[in-house]
Amino acid sequence: MEEASDYHAAPPLGIDPIGASTDSTALLYKAIRDDIVSGRLAANQRLVVTDLAKRHGSSTTPVREVLQLLRGEGFVIFTRNCGARVRPIDRDFIRDIYEIGVLIEPSLTRWFVGMATEADIAELELVQSQIEDNNFADQILHSELDTRFHTVIYQRHYNRHAAELWWKHREVLRAVSRRFGFTLARRAQVISDHRELIANIKAGDADRAAELVARHVEGSGLHILEHMRAMAAAQAG
The missing domain is CATH 1.20.120.530 (GntR ligand-binding domain-like)
Structure with missing residues (x-):
């Protein structure tokens, strides 16, 4: 099992799988993504930047970055005049x-x-x-x-x-x-x-x-x- 833990620590692919600008943004990304996958953020629910920032104890700038990353992976949809919402998984x-x-x-x-x-x-x-x-x-x-x-x-x-x-x-x-x-x-x-x-x-x-x-x-x-x-x-x- 000790060898397996080494693989846990190894950086995969040599590329950034998330694209986050900082480690804290990467953690925020994972938290919001997990909320979507688990259903804590429901399908088609609006994603309000200020609400998410408050929920995760963050400023609004990394939340906006995370929503764009999640958009790129298909978890979030942006629509004109409505902003971001959760894509149904x-x-x-x-x-x-x-x-x-x-x-x-x-x-x-x-x-x-x-x-x-x-x-x-x-x-x-x-x-x-x-x-x-x-x-x-x-x-x-x-x-x-x-x-x-x-x-x-x-x-x-x-x-x-x-x-x-x-x-x-x-x-x-x-x-x-x-x-x-x-x-x-x-x-x-x-x-x-x-x-x-x-x-x-x-x-x-x-x-x-x-x-x-x-x-x-x-x-x-x-x-x-x-x-x-x-x-x-x-x-x-």
């Missing part, structure tokens, strides 16, 4: 995000297979061993390690815009998925997919690796959608 929103991942991630993976070193593969195997040691017992740790696993593959890609888009969308899905657990079937599939992906990378098989990643991303998105459907049905009943 509905199934269409999640579907759109994971479908973009299905398009982007195979391309990033295919490039990585062509340049992966023995050190890269060793790092993937190390992170995977930590994922399996944790075995989903600590879901926050699993999320961090899973993100690190895929970051190893994408972090050096020459197209930084594509890598940043992947990161931003992954952060959205991570934030939403924290409301749900993993089914036993999904747990087994994640472990299996990661092992197979490492094997494809070792073999230099870019096509199979890319196809696997497309299925993996789609499976993750569908897993979240199924949880959301079940939650909606339970609330309706």
